[in-house]
Structures are given as structure tokens and as C-alpha cells.
Amino acid sequence: MTWETVIGLETHVELATKTKIFCGCTTAFGGAPNTHCCPVCTGMPGTLPVLNRKVLEFAVKAGLALNCEITRYTKFDRKNYFYPDLPKAYQISQLYLPICRNGAVDIGGGKTIRIHELHMEEDAGKLVHDPWIDQTRADYNRCGVPLIEIVTEPDFRTAEEVIAYLEKLKETLQYLGVSDCKMQEGSLRCDVNLSIRPMGSDTMGTRTEMKNLNSFKAVSRAIAYEARRQAERIEEGKRVIQETRRWDENKDASFAMRSKENAQDYRYFPEPDIPPIELSEEWLQSLKDDLPELAEEKRARYQSQYGLPPYDCQMITSDKALADFFEALVDLGTAPKQASNWIMGEVLAVLSARALEAKDMPLSPKTLAKLIAMVQAGRLNRNTAVKVFEAIFDADADPEAYAAAHGLEQVRDTALVESVVDAVLADNPKSVEDYRSGKQKAFGFLVGQVMRQLKGQGDPKAVNEILRSRLS
Amino acid sequence: MTVTPEIVDYISELSRLSLEPEEKASMTAQLEQIVGYMDVLTQLDTAAVEPLSHVFPLKNVLREDVVVPSRERAELLANAPVPDQEAFLVPRTVD
Numbered sequence: 001m002t003w004e005t006v007i008g009l010e011t012h013v014e015l016a017t018k019t020k021i022f023c024g025c026t027t028a029f030g031g032a033p034n035t036h037c038c039p040v041c042t043g044m045p046g047t048l049p050v051l052n053r054k055v056l057e058f059a060v061k062a063g064l065a066l067n068c069e070i071t072r073y074t075k076f077d078r079k080n081y082f083y084p085d086l087p088k089a090y091q092i093s094q095l096y097l098p099i100c101r102n103g104a105v106d107i108g109g110g111k112t113i114r115i116h117e118l119h120m121e122e123d124a125g126k127l128v129h130d131p132w133i134d135q136t137r138a139d140y141n142r143c144g145v146p147l148i149e150i151v152t153e154p155d156f157r158t159a160e161e162v163i164a165y166l167e168k169l170k171e172t173l174q175y176l177g178v179s180d181c182k183m184q185e186g187s188l189r190c191d192v193n194l195s196i197r198p199m200g201s202d203t204m205g206t207r208t209e210m211k212n213l214n215s216f217k218a219v220s221r222a223i224a225y226e227a228r229r230q231a232e233r234i235e236e237g238k239r240v241i242q243e244t245r246r247w248d249e250n251k252d253a254s255f256a257m258r259s260k261e262n263a264q265d266y267r268y269f270p271e272p273d274i275p276p277i278e279l280s281e282e283w284l285q286s287l288k289d290d291l292p293e294l295a296e297e298k299r300a301r302y303q304s305q306y307g308l309p310p311y312d313c314q315m316i317t318s319d320k321a322l323a324d325f326f327e328a329l330v331d332l333g334t335a336p337k338q339a340s341n342w343i344m345g346e347v348l349a350v351l352s353a354r355a356l357e358a359k360d361m362p363l364s365p366k367t368l369a370k371l372i373a374m375v376q377a378g379r380l381n382r383n384t385a386v387k388v389f390e391a392i393f394d395a396d397a398d399p400e401a402y403a404a405a406h407g408l409e410q411v412r413d414t415a416l417v418e419s420v421v422d423a424v425l426a427d428n429p430k431s432v433e434d435y436r437s438g439k440q441k442a443f444g445f446l447v448g449q450v451m452r453q454l455k456g457q458g459d460p461k462a463v464n465e466i467l468r469s470r471l472s
Numbered sequence: 473m474t475v476t477p478e479i480v481d482y483i484s485e486l487s488r489l490s491l492e493p494e495e496k497a498s499m500t501a502q503l504e505q506i507v508g509y510m511d512v513l514t515q516l517d518t519a520a521v522e523p524l525s526h527v528f529p530l531k532n533v534l535r536e537d538v539v540v541p542s543r544e545r546a547e548l549l550a551n552a553p554v555p556d557q558e559a560f561l562v563p564r565t566v567d
């Protein structure tokens with residue numbers, strides 16, 4: 001039997017607001033336990049949550065970028081469950097009138113994934129079990145951090161499609177500035193709903209939900225594992241049980257969660273503490289006007305406006321901070337292809353060596369533009385410029401001052417180069433003879449000698465020319 | 473509406489409450505009374521009434537995204553039944 005895998009995704013994304021969704025506590029990552037908390041986010045009785053305007057605006061922007069319909073009259077609902085990661089014993093979420101619906105994401109290869117809905121909700125706290133006292137510690141620093149949950153239709157058929165979607169989602173949300181989408185810090189996490197059916201069938205099989213997928217690799221492996229597990233069960237004559245499963249990265253396998261954790265009866269009802277939201281036409285329009293140029297639009301523009309190869313466009317737009325850096329260089333007068341070469345070469349190499357993200361790059365576009373201009377003007381040769389780049393990167397130091405202080409500028413005094421060439425030729429009659437008798441290697445040796453005399457600061461092109469004219 | 477012992481079992485499971493048999497019996501009777509009290513509402517004809525989710529005619533109550541200092545941790549933990557120096561303690565819930 002050939003099976004077809006059918007997958008739907010629920011993705012939770014932490015929004016990059018400064019404060020929590022319903023109180024003014026900071027959303028900064030980390031912090032000692034329960035130090036980013038107040039009576040609202042620890043669920044004290046009698047407190048009143050008030051919605052953060054930014055959360056609403058970020059959710060609408062995300063919805064617009066994912067081609068959703070925006071709900072003009074939206075409300076929050078109470079999702080009840082008793083578990084100590086939520087001290088109120090309920091989560092404020094949206095069920096009946098989610099902020100965005102019916103979107104679509106183009107993941108390439110002619111495939112579109114439909115978005116069922118996108119809604120706002122609050123994150124839960126962190127529970128850590130302490131085996132010494134056999135009790136669980138609750139830390140509510142993350143409790144109340146704003147999330148959007150993006151639910152797709154079951155439109156995926158392969159793990160590759162899921163990854164392509166997640167990459168597109170991450171890119172879009174990062175460009176919008178609504179989330180940093182750091183999977184390792186949990187700011188993008190997804191649950192995979194998966195079922196299988198005989199190829200060609202149009203009925204749905206029983207699905208399972210997999211949680212705890214913290215990397216793209218975990219998502220792919222969990223999908224492969226679960227599709228195989230379900231096929232084996234059916235082929236053995238067993239049924240697939242509808243259940244929630246937890247992916248264990250270390251064991252490379254998923255396990256059914258205990259049935260108590262499975263009990264799902266959230267008894268939703270309208271959240272009385274948060275009045276409804278009405279989005280006016282003007283408000284919606286101002287959010288639309290505020291949408292930045294997204295990666296795909298940038299790629300197209302870099303190709304048409306700057307004539308950059310598709311590969312360069314892809315690399316540079318892979319991270320919004322890199323694209324911003326590139327555009328700043330071009331605005332400062334750097335030739336687009338030069339800018340792109342430096343970014344894809346030296347910049348990415350140094351960032352990776354320093355384990356830095358592009359957005360945290362200490363070097364300013366102004367400094368790199370100046371350095372590239374020095375190369376273009378023949379004041380530094382490319383190899384020396386790379387050394388200068390590495391030296392000034394961390395302090396964003398002035399390349400001109402650095403080159404002057406270290407005597408790195410190229411010798412542009414032709415008379416000086418000529419005198420050095422003449423001296424080298426006089427000192428190496430054997431090599432001159434070798435070259436004249438046809439040994440090309442001897443030429444390289446002579447260039448090397450000249451450059452050495454010039455302490456590496458000769459312009460290789462000028463040295464070559466002078467040497468050749470002397471030898472001809 | 474009749475509140476059966478099964479309904480009480482189910483609700484206590486959702487609420488993470490374990491009830492002794494005699495508690496269960498009294499709870500069943502009490503819940504029956506409470507729910508019965510609300511039953512009077514079913515006598516109203518609400519066919520032409522819009523569902524109401526908020527009593528006050530408020531909308532768009534929003535705050536700006538500005539950080540305000542969080543509360544002193546000791547103060548937050550003061551009313552917890554079982555805290556330690558830095559956290560709320562609860563019975564084992566995770567493995």
C-alpha cells in the first residue's frame with residue numbers, strides 16, 4: 001500500500017513587544033524566576049488585564065502579510081484548564097472571532113498553503129520539577145508574553161513542504177519585525193497534526209498531534225517517524241488512536257502523553273475582562289501603509305534595479321538585517337555587486353566566526369563603504385583590505401586611520417615601484433635569465449620579491465605591468 | 473438538568489480535584505441545586521435577543537507598550553500556600 005501523508009500545522013510565535021499582552025511587565029528573555037511578574041500575570045484575584053495595543057497591531061500586520069481577511073470586530077475568549085503553568089486556571093485566547101482568517105502562503109514550487117486562522121493569546125509559565133523536594137517550581141516570567149497562533153489547513157503532503165512553509169513564515173515575521181522567531185529560545189514553536197490515507201483517497205485518516213518540536217530538524221524527523229509509525233500500525237491491522245504525542249529529540253521517537261494531559265474540554269466562553277475590539281477603516285489602512293517591503297519583493301527589486309544574480313539576492317535577503325546593511329551600503333555609493341560580494345564573503349564569514357547575528361553586527365555600513373571605496377581607488381589591495389576589515393570589525397574603527405597607522409596603504413608612487421623593480425632585477429640575474437628562456441614561474445618569483453620589498457603594499461597590477469615592461 | 477455522579481467525576485477530573493465518596497455525594501446534590509437555580513433562565517424566550525458578552529458598552533480598551541517595573545518577588549510569593557525563595561511550589565506535575 002502506498003500512503004499519502006496529510007499534515008496541518010499550528011505555529012505559536014512570540015511577539016517582539018516590550019511588554020506582556022495584558023500587563024506592563026517586561027518580555028525580556030531570561031531573568032531570575034518570577035522577577036518579570038506582577039499581580040496581573042500571576043493571576044491574582046481582582047486584577048484587571050488590559051490589552052497591549054502593539055499586540056493587536058502586530059497580529060494584524062502578520063495577518064495582512066499572510067494574505068488573511070482581518071476581522072473588524074474581534075473578541076477574546078477564556079480557555080479553561082487547570083494546570084499550574086497558568087495561574088489563573090485559564091488562558092485568555094480567541095476562539096469565536098479570531099483576528100485573522102482565510103489566509104494563504106505561497107511556499108514555492110506552485111504550492112500554496114491555506115491559513116485557517118491566526119489568533120492572539122498569552123503564553124504560559126515554566127514548570128521545573130525539583131527531584132530533591134519532589135515538588136514542581138512555577139516560574140511565571142514567560143506567563144503573559146504575547147503569542148500569535150497560526151493554524152493552517154491540512155495542506156502539506158511532505159516534510160519538505162512543512163519546512164518551506166516555516167522558513168517562509170519565519171522570514172515574513174522577521175521582516176515585519178513582529179517576532180525574532182528564535183526557535184532555540186522558544187519564540188517559534190510548532191505542533192504537527194498528521195494522518196495518513198491510501199494514495200488517491202479523499203477521506204481523512206485519524207490524526208495525531210505532535211508537540212515539543214524545537215528545531216526544523218526535529219520537525220522533519222518527527223514527521224518521518226510519525227508517518228512510518230501510523231503506516232506500520234495500519235498494516236499490522238491496528239487502528240491509529242487520536243492522541244497527543246510528545247517528540248523526544250534524544251530518543252528520536254514520539255511518545256503518547258498520559259491520558260490526563262489529553263483531557264481536553266476547555267469550556268470556552270467570552271472573556272469578560274477584555275472589551276471587544278473594533279478596527280476602523282483608517283486604523284486598518286494605517287497598518288497596511290506601515291507594512292515594510294518583504295523579502296520576496298526585495299529579491300525581485302534587487303534583480304531588476306541592481307542587476308544582482310538571483311543567488312546574491314537570495315543570500316542577502318535571507319536575513320532582514322543583512323538586506324538593510326546592503327541597502328545602506330548602496331545608498332552610501334557602493335556599487336551593488338561590490339556590496340553584495342563583501343556581504344556574502346567577508347561579512348558572513350566574520351559573523352559566523354564570531355557567532356554573531358547580522359542584527360548585532362558592530363561594523364557600520366558607513367565604515368565598510370569607506371573601506372570598499374579605498375579598494376576601488378587603488379589605495380588598498382583586496383587582500384590587505386580584508387585584513388583591515390577583520391581588524392576594524394569589532395570596534396567599527398576608521399579604516400583610513402587604521403591603514404595609515406599600520407602603513408598599509410598601497411604604494412602609488414610609480415617612481416618608487418620602478419626603482420624597487422630595477423633593484424630586484426639587478427639582484428636576481430638568474431631569475432631574469434630563466435624568465436627570458438621561457439620559465440613563467442620565474443616571473444611569479446620576481447613579483448614576490450618586489451612585493452616583499454614594498455612590504456606587501458604594492459598594487460599588484462602596477463607591479464606586474466612595470467615588471468613586464470622592464471623584461472620585454 | 474440532572475447532575476449525575478458521572479458529571480461530578482468528569483468535572484473533578486478537569487479541575488484536578490480528588491473527592492471522597494461522601495464528598496462526591498454532597499457535591500452532586502449541591503451542584504444539582506445550583507444548576508437548577510439557573511434553570512429559571514430557560515423559561516425566557518431569547519430567540520430575538522443578541523448574545524451578550526460584555527455588560528458595559530466599552531470597546532478598544534488598550535494600553536501602550538511601555539514597560540512598568542514588575543512587583544517585588546517576595547510580595548508576589550507572600551500569599552502563596554507553598555513558596556520557596558524564588559518560586560511558587562506545586563505538587564509534582566511534570567516528569
Ligand SMILES: [Zn+2]
Binds near residue numbers: 020024025040041042
Ligand atoms: Zn505582569
